[in-house]
Each structure stands twice: as C-alpha cells, then as structure tokens.
Amino acid sequence: MDKRTELEQLGEFGLIERLNPKRRIINTSTLFGIGDDCAAMTYGDKVTLVSSDCLVEGIHFDMVYTPLRHLGYKAAVSNFSDIYACNGRPAQLLVTLAVSNRYSVEALEELYEGLNLACEKYGVDLVGGDTSSSNGGMFLSLTAMGECDKDKVVRRNGAKVHDLICVSGDLGAAYAGLLVLQREKAVFMANPASQPDLSDYQYIIERHLKPEARKDIVQWLSDNSILPSAMIDVSDGLASEALHICKQSNVGCELYYDKIPVDYETIRTLEEFNIVADTGALNGGEDYELLFTISQSDYEKVKTNKNISVIGHITDQSQGCNLVTPQNTTIELKAQGFNHYKKQ
Amino acid sequence: MDKRTELEQLGEFGLIERLNPKRRIINTSTLFGIGDDCAAMTYGDKVTLVSSDCLVEGIHFDMVYTPLRHLGYKAAVSNFSDIYACNGRPAQLLVTLAVSNRYSVEALEELYEGLNLACEKYGVDLVGGDTSSSNGGMFLSLTAMGECDKDKVVRRNGAKVHDLICVSGDLGAAYAGLLVLQREKAVFMANPASQPDLSDYQYIIERHLKPEARKDIVQWLSDNSILPSAMIDVSDGLASEALHICKQSNVGCELYYDKIPVDYETIRTLEEFNIVADTGALNGGEDYELLFTISQSDYEKVKTNKNISVIGHITDQSQGCNLVTPQNTTIELKAQGFNHYKKQ
Numbered sequence: 001m002d003k004r005t006e007l008e009q010l011g012e013f014g015l016i017e018r019l020n021p022k023r024r025i026i027n028t029s030t031l032f033g034i035g036d037d038c039a040a041m042t043y044g045d046k047v048t049l050v051s052s053d054c055l056v057e058g059i060h061f062d063m064v065y066t067p068l069r070h071l072g073y074k075a076a077v078s079n080f081s082d083i084y085a086c087n088g089r090p091a092q093l094l095v096t097l098a099v100s101n102r103y104s105v106e107a108l109e110e111l112y113e114g115l116n117l118a119c120e121k122y123g124v125d126l127v128g129g130d131t132s133s134s135n136g137g138m139f140l141s142l143t144a145m146g147e148c149d150k151d152k153v154v155r156r157n158g159a160k161v162h163d164l165i166c167v168s169g170d171l172g173a174a175y176a177g178l179l180v181l182q183r184e185k186a187v188f189m190a191n192p193a194s195q196p197d198l199s200d201y202q203y204i205i206e207r208h209l210k211p212e213a214r215k216d217i218v219q220w221l222s223d224n225s226i227l228p229s230a231m232i233d234v235s236d237g238l239a240s241e242a243l244h245i246c247k248q249s250n251v252g253c254e255l256y257y258d259k260i261p262v263d264y265e266t267i268r269t270l271e272e273f274n275i276v277a278d279t280g281a282l283n284g285g286e287d288y289e290l291l292f293t294i295s296q297s298d299y300e301k302v303k304t305n306k307n308i309s310v311i312g313h314i315t316d317q318s319q320g321c322n323l324v325t326p327q328n329t330t331i332e333l334k335a336q337g338f339n340h341y342k343k344q
Numbered sequence: 345m346d347k348r349t350e351l352e353q354l355g356e357f358g359l360i361e362r363l364n365p366k367r368r369i370i371n372t373s374t375l376f377g378i379g380d381d382c383a384a385m386t387y388g389d390k391v392t393l394v395s396s397d398c399l400v401e402g403i404h405f406d407m408v409y410t411p412l413r414h415l416g417y418k419a420a421v422s423n424f425s426d427i428y429a430c431n432g433r434p435a436q437l438l439v440t441l442a443v444s445n446r447y448s449v450e451a452l453e454e455l456y457e458g459l460n461l462a463c464e465k466y467g468v469d470l471v472g473g474d475t476s477s478s479n480g481g482m483f484l485s486l487t488a489m490g491e492c493d494k495d496k497v498v499r500r501n502g503a504k505v506h507d508l509i510c511v512s513g514d515l516g517a518a519y520a521g522l523l524v525l526q527r528e529k530a531v532f533m534a535n536p537a538s539q540p541d542l543s544d545y546q547y548i549i550e551r552h553l554k555p556e557a558r559k560d561i562v563q564w565l566s567d568n569s570i571l572p573s574a575m576i577d578v579s580d581g582l583a584s585e586a587l588h589i590c591k592q593s594n595v596g597c598e599l600y601y602d603k604i605p606v607d608y609e610t611i612r613t614l615e616e617f618n619i620v621a622d623t624g625a626l627n628g629g630e631d632y633e634l635l636f637t638i639s640q641s642d643y644e645k646v647k648t649n650k651n652i653s654v655i656g657h658i659t660d661q662s663q664g665c666n667l668v669t670p671q672n673t674t675i676e677l678k679a680q681g682f683n684h685y686k687k688q
Contacts, residue, residue, distance in 0.1 A: 031391060032499065037426035037577060040497060041392045047375060048392050049382040052438045052472065052487055058479040059442075082381035094396045096485045098403075128396065135402040136480020141440045143396055143487040146382070153384060155376065233381060 005105035007133075015131055018105060027091045029147060030125045039127035041092055046147040051082035053144075057137030064188070065181045068107055070209040072114025075140050078235065080122050081213035081288040083146035085233035087154035087221075090122055095129035096141040103138065111140075122215060152227060154292070159230040159249035163293040165312040166228075166302060168217045170261040171238055172277065175284025176269040177201065177208030203265045211288045217307065218290070224301050228292035237283040240335035241291045242312075243321055249293075252319040255312035255333065258326045282323075283336040349449040351477075359475055362449060371435045373491060374469045383471035385436055390491040395426035397488075401481030408532070409525040412451055414553040416458025419484050422579065424466050425557035425632040427490035429577035431498035433562075434466055434490040439473035442483040455484075466559060496571060498636070503574040503593035507637040509656040510572075510646060512561045514605040515582055516621065519628020520613040521545065521552030547609045555632045561651065562634070568645050572636035581627040584679035585635045586656075587665055593637075596663040599656035599677065602670045626667075627680040 010018055031040035041048065055061060055075050076093060083090040095115060099108065119126050124144070184196040198205055213233075221228065230249055232241045238260065246253050260281050267277040293314055294302060302308050312324075321333040354362060375384035385392065399405060399419050420437060427434040439459060443452065463470050468488070528540040542549055557577075565572065574593055576585045582604065590597050604625050611621040637658055638646060646652050656668075665677040 031497070037395055037429040037500075039394050040430070040492075041394065042390075042494065043387065043392065044389065046386075048385045048387065048489075050385065050394070050436075050438065050472075050487070050489060051382040052440045052474050052485070054440045054442055054474045054476050054483075054485060056442050056476050056478050056483070059477050085381040086384070088382065092394075094394065094487060096396045096398045098398055098400050098483060128394075130396050130398045130485070132398050132400050133403050134400050134480070134483070136478070139398075139400070139442060139478070139483045139485075141396070141398060141474070141483075141485035143394070143438060145392075145394060148384075150386065153375070156381075 003106060007099070007101045007103065007105060010105060015105065015108070018109070026123055026125050029091055030127060039092060039094065041145060043147050045150065047088070047150050047153050049083050049086050049088040049146040049148055049153070051079060051144050052141060053079045053082065054139065054141040056139050062185065064185050066209065068110040069114040069117075071140070072111040073118045073210055074114075075142050076115050076118035076124070077122070077211055077213045078286070078288060079142040079144040080118070080124065080215075081233040081235070083144050084213050084215060084218045085231050085290060086148065087152055087218060087228070087231060088146035088148035089218075090124045090144045090146040092125050092127045092145040093119060094127060094143040096131070097129070098132040098134035098139040100134050100136070122213065154228050154231040156230050156232050156245050157248040159245050159251050159293040159314045160295075161251060161314055161316055162296060163229050163314040164296055164299060164302070164310050165242070165253060165255065165291070165293055165314065166308050166310050167234070167238065167261065167289055167291045168214045168307055169287070169289045170263045170266065171234065171287050171289060172262050172270065172281035172284045173204045173207035173266045174211060174286040175280050176266045177204035177206070179273050180205060180269060181208065201265065201269060203263060204269055208286065211286060213288055214290045220305060226294060226298045226301060228294055231290060231292035234287045234289045234291050236285045237335065238291065239282040239333055243333060243335050245291070245293065246314075246317075246321050249314070250317050252315040252317050253312055253321050253333070254315055254324055255322070256324050259309060259311040261309040261311075347450060351443075351445045351447065351449060354449060359449065359452070362453070370467055370469050373435055374471060383436060383438065385489060387491050389494065391432070391494050391497050393427050393430050393432040393490040393492055393497070395423060395488050396485060397423045397426065398483065398485040400483050406529065408529050410553065412454040413458040413461075415484070416455040417462045417554055418458075419486050420459050420462035420468070421466070421555055421557045422630070422632060423486040423488040424462070424468065424559075425577040425579070427488050428557050428559060428562045429575050429634060430492065431496055431562060431565075431572065431575060432490035432492035434468045434488045436469050436471045436489040437463060438471060438487040440475070440485040441473070442476040442478035444478050444480070447482065466557065498572050498575040500574050500576050500589050501592040503589050503595050503637040503658045505595060505658055505660055506640060507573050507658040508640055508643060508646070508654050509586070509597060509599065509635070509637055509658065510652050510654050511578070511582065511605065511633055511635045512558045512651055513631070513633045514607045514610065515578065515631050515633060516606050516614065516625035516628045517548045517551035517610045518555060518630040519624050520610045521548035521550070523617050524549060524613060525552065545609065545613060547607060548613055552630065555630065557632055558634045564649060570638060570642045570645060572638055575634060575636035578631045578633045578635050580629045581679065582635065583626040583677055587677060587679050589635070589637065590661075590665050593658070594661050596659040596661050597656055597665050597677070598659055598668055599666070600668050603653060603655040605653040605655075
C-alpha cells in the first residue's frame with residue numbers, strides 16, 4: 001500500500017469502475033451484471049434463493065485486527081453460508097459499501113480482493129451493488145443469490161419428532177479467536193510497541209477472520225441422497241439456531257452437551273478466559289457450520305462422515321428445548337446470543 | 345409516538361418479528377420470505393432482475409426534515425425504479441437496516457410503514473433482509489428483485505444513431521425541494537421557534553420526500569408495443585444518466601435545452617436560489633424519472649403521451665455528447681452529479 005488515491009479523486013462511478021474491472025461471468029444463469037440498473041439472472045425451473053447480510057464497523061468487525069482482505073472474504077462467505085443453509089448453491093453476489101473518505105482506494109481494493117477470492121473459491125459472480133460515502137465507519141451490505149431444485153429447498157420449519165440433530169465441523173472456534181484478538185488489542189492499546197505472538201491460536205483466529213461456508217457438506221448430503229428435514233447455518237450460536245428450528249418446526253429438542261464438537265484449541269483458549277467450552281460452543285457466533293435435522297433412517301450414512309456430529313434429537317413441542325449434561329441433568333436451552341442493541 | 349420501546353428490550357430477533365408481522369404474499373413467484381436464511385423465488389422462464397441501493401443518514405437524508413415514513417417509502421421506490429429502468433416489474437424486496445439504539449422501536453415501525461406502503465402500492469413482497477446496530481447514524485440497504493420476459497429486458501447499451509431520446513415527467517423538482525428543506529433547516533437551527541411555511545413548495549417537497557417510480561410509463565410503453573433501445577432511471581441527474589447511455593452504447597447525443605421538461609414550481613424555486621432552471625434539471629438528482637431511447641418509428645405513438653418528452657437524439661460517437669441552447673449554441677454535456685467522496 002505505497003500509493004494512496006483519495007476517494008474524491010475517483011468519485012462514485014470511478015470507484016465502481018476501479019473496483020469492478022471486466023469480470024468473467026462464471027454462471028450460465030448470469031445474464032448480465034455490473035453496468036446496468038439491475039443484474040439479471042435466469043434459472044429456468046430452479047428456485048432462486050436470495051439472502052442479505054450486513055457488516056458494520058465497530059459492531060461486526062474491528063479495523064484494528066481485521067485485515068480488509070479478510071473482511072471482504074468473510075462478508076462474502078457468511079452470505080454464501082445462508083444459501084447453503086437452504087440447500088442451495090450461491091451463484092451471484094451484490095455488494096453495497098458505504099465508507100468515509102478516510103479510506104483510500106487501495107484499501108477498498110484490498111477489501112474487493114477478499115470478496116473476489118471468496119467468489120472465485122465458491123464459483124459466484126459478483127454482479128453489482130451500490131457504493132456510497134458514510135459519515136461514520138464502514139458499512140457493508142451483501143446480497144447473495146443462489147439456485148436450488150424446487151423439491152430440494154430445505155427450510156427451518158421441517159424438523160419432525162424423532163429426527164436426529166446434526167452439526168458440521170466444530171463450534172465455538174470463531175468466538176475463541178475473537179476473544180484472543182480482543183485481548184491482544186487491549187495489550188496493543190496499552191503498549192503500542194508490543195508484538196503479539198499468536199502462533200498458539202492459529203486455527204481459532206483463522207476461524208474468526210477467514211471462515212469458510214460448508215459447501216462440502218451440502219454437496220456430500222446431495223451425493224448421499226440425504227435431504228435434511230430442516231437446516232440453518234450457525235451464525236448466532238448453536239443454542240440460538242436450535243431454538244429457531246424448534247420454534248419454526250413446532251417441536252422440542254434434546255441436545256447432548258458432550259456430543260457438541262469443540263476443537264482442542266478452542267477448549268484450551270476458552271479455559272484461559274475461564275469460559276466453559278460448551279458455553280462458548282453453544283453461544284459463540286460466526287462459526288458458519290450447518291445445523292440440520294435428518295430422518296433416523298439416514299443415521300448409518302451420516303455416521304460415516306467425520307465432519308458431521310449427531311448431537312441430539314427432536315422431541316414433541318410439549319417437552320421443550322433442553323440440554324442434557326454428562327451427569328444426565330436436563331437444563332432448559334436458552335439463547336444468550338449477542339443482542340446488538342444492548343447498551344454496552 | 346407516545347410509547348417508546350428501547351431496542352435493547354427486543355433484541356435483533358424480537359425487532360425482526362415486531363417489524364415483520366405475518367405478511368400476505370402478493371406474487372405467485374414468491375415461494376417464501378422472512379423466517380429462513382433466504383427468501384425464495386421462482387420465475388419459470390422469466391428473467392430475474394435484482395438491484396441494490398443504499399441510503400445513509402447525513403449523506404442521502406437528513407433526519408431533521410425527513411420523516412421516517414417518507415424515508416422508508418423513498419428507499420423502496422428508488423429501488424423499484426431501478427427494476428423499471430430495465431423494463432421489469434419489481435416483485436420482492438429485501439431490507440437491511442443498521443441503527444443505533446437512539447432510535448426507538450416505534451421510530452423504526454414508522455420507517456417500515458413507509459416501506460410497506462410502497463410495497464403495497466407497487467405490488468411488491470417484502471421478503472427479508474438483515475438488521476444490525478450502528479455506532480453512527482442510520483444505514484439502509486435495499487435489494488429489489490423483479491421479473492421480465494427474456495426478450496423485453498432493456499439495458500443501457502442499446503441506443504442507436506438517430507434514436508430519439510425521451511424522458512418521463514419533469515426534472516429538477518426533487519433537487520429544488522431539497523434546497524428549500526435545507527434553507528428551512530438553517531432557519532430552524534438559527535431560531536428553533538420558527539415555523540416554516542412550505543405551502544408554496546408542496547409539489548417539489550413531495551418530489552424530494554416522497555417520489556414515485558414510473559411504473560405507469562413502463563406499462564404504457566408495453567401497452568403500446570414500444571420497446572426502448574436503452575433505458576436508465578434519473579437518480580444522479582439527466583446529464584449523468586445521458587452520458588451513461590452514450591458511453592455504454594458507444595454513441596453520442598444532442599439534447600435540446602428548451603425541450604427539457606421542468607415544472608413551473610421548480611423554475612420559480614431555482615430562481616430564488618439564483619440557479620438556472622436547466623442547470624438544476626440537468627444536474628439535480630433523485631427525480632426517478634425514466635430516460636430512454638426509442639426508434640424514430642415510434643415517434644407518432646410517443647408524442648400522444650403528455651408524460652413523455654422527446655428531448656434529443658442519438659448521434660455518432662465521434663460527434664460527442666452535446667447540449668443545444670435556444671440560441672443554437674452547442675455545449676459539451678458534462679455530469680456535475682454529486683461526488684459522494686468529495687471533502688465538503
């Protein structure tokens with residue numbers, strides 16, 4: 001970042017041109033993208049899925065420890081994750097960006113490098129959006145569009161009594177990574193000459209700064225002819241997402257504490273912060289794993305996949321939503337997910 | 345607005361529920377909306393159009409003179425306008441909103457009243473979005489989706505030499521309305537007891553605060569079998585939009601100063617501010633009129649519609665983009681549209 005171009009030198013249209021060089025279109029469903037009032041897509045008899053997400057500086061990310069390239073990557077991936085959570089395949093992305101002129105063009109190009117990298121990796125066309133200035137911090141709003149066969153769309157409301165509850169990967173890692181970054185920021189603020197040693201936290205920091213969406217799980221389920229009865233991505237914590245599925249499916253659930261998959265690095269880090277690992281896994285957000293329910297008849301297939309854990313089952317609504325501890329005690333499941341509007 | 349509910353009492357999910365009561369779905373293309381990770385649409389063999397717009401407090405609107413109901417209405421309408429500009433019909437809307445907790449729930453409900461009113465008027469389903477908090481002002485990002493027959497999509501790049509350049513309605517009114525509101529704000533700031541008399545400016549203020557999209561023009565063109573060769577909505581000023589069409593169509597143009605439609609109230613108001621009416625019409629933004637080019641063979645049809653003015657014609661690219669004054673002087677057309685990133 002040697003050269004610094006001021007935003008005002010380019011203006012809005014100049015910025016759009018600079019950030020969006022001629023792009024190769026990946027998807028045959030993309031008719032056209034940037035350069036018109038709309039992007040245009042066509043899906044034949046497929047279902048079009050669309051999802052919007054926003055990331056706000058100081059709320060969702062902190063510029064002190066969030067490289068812009070990672071921010072762009074994460075913003076795109078978290079949006080794609082929503083499309084996968086409906087069992088779809090993301091195909092197009094719109095990016096809306098508001099920034100003050102304290103950002104240079106080069107800084108925004110870094111952001112777009114991250115966005116483009118995610119689009120390449122997941123086979124998505126960046127087809128448009130809007131840019132504006134902001135008096136405050138950076139605001140990013142993304143809309144992803146995807147496709148799915150009509151009879152394959154999975155919603156949150158299809159879980160049935162006796163269905164098994166599954167989750168991909170491991171949980172709590174992104175939250176643990178965030179705790180470490182926040183601690184190192186505090187150290188840095190007290191002593192700007194300090195150099196953090198983060199080598200013991202590589203996995204969890206990567207989970208926080210550069211998460212991946214579970215394209216592989218959606219593909220594996222399809223390859224193995226498993227259609228989940230309900231699915232959601234874990235962006236606000238396992239407890240919150242399980243409650244969403246139960247509420248919308250009019251069912252209850254039992255989750256087993258000791259079945260919740262947590263990586264060793266996550267456990268060790270949460271211990272440093274005096275947080276019980278399960279609490280971090282239940283309530284920590286931004287894991288972007290998939291939580292889904294399947295028929296018991298699919299159990300034999302699922303247990304062969306090491307990236308999927310069966311963590312509980314669906315019960316009658318009258319039984320409520322519960323956690324079962326290793327001591328066989330039952331605790332009511334509650335979402336302690338982040339309340340954005342809470343006065344800090 | 346007697347009751348004030350704090351945002352933190354509701355939290356994000358509570359807010360989403362409060363702002364999105366069970367909605368009746370209008371469009372058969374809407375499969376499902378709020379309540380899943382995605383909204384889902386299906387368009388058969390139609391083209392899906394999608395457009396994102398953002399509105400930022402202090403940049404696009406000023407809370408001092410922008411009622412939240414109007415803000416919501418305008419945000420939706422400006423987004424629909426982009427779909428009409430591609431000759432489509434808006435059908436779904438996603439709303440992303442970031443606000444600090446200085447806004448009450450009731451205030452946001454007012455915003456949604458405006459969004460819902462626009463959706464009802466234009467036959468659009470509000471199907472999802474995202475909400476977040478903000479450390480700064482309010483940030484609104486909207487994504488509209490619409491449909492269009494494959495052979496009816498109109499882009500910016502189809503204008504041909506000798507085509508006629510048309511614009512709907514009248515121009516510069518929203519800009520004139522903004523000037524009046526800014527003046528009255530300055531008066532109010534100096535003397536908070538002052539009561540503005542805006543009765544002489546009703547039309548232009550409404551054009552600024554509560555604009556409409558030209559659904560009627562798109563419908564009329566279709567009813568009269570006119571397919572524009574290029575189209576764009578006038579959101580950044582006529583000059584800027586005409587240059588977009590010319591650049592993307594690789595053509596030039598001649599616009600006639602005295603053909604540009606400007607309302608009497610706009611002319612009178614711009615005179616108060618010592619601005620030549622044509623300058624205001626050429627460079628004032630947010631009119632949401634449609635600028636389009638048609639074949640000369642459609643002239644007889646178009647001249648019967650009082651809401652459409654023929655203001656010029658397309659020339660060879662080598663002749664450039666020009667304005668012709670009443671004195672028959674030719675001036676190069678330049679966009680003086682607003683540069684968001686300019687240091688004020």
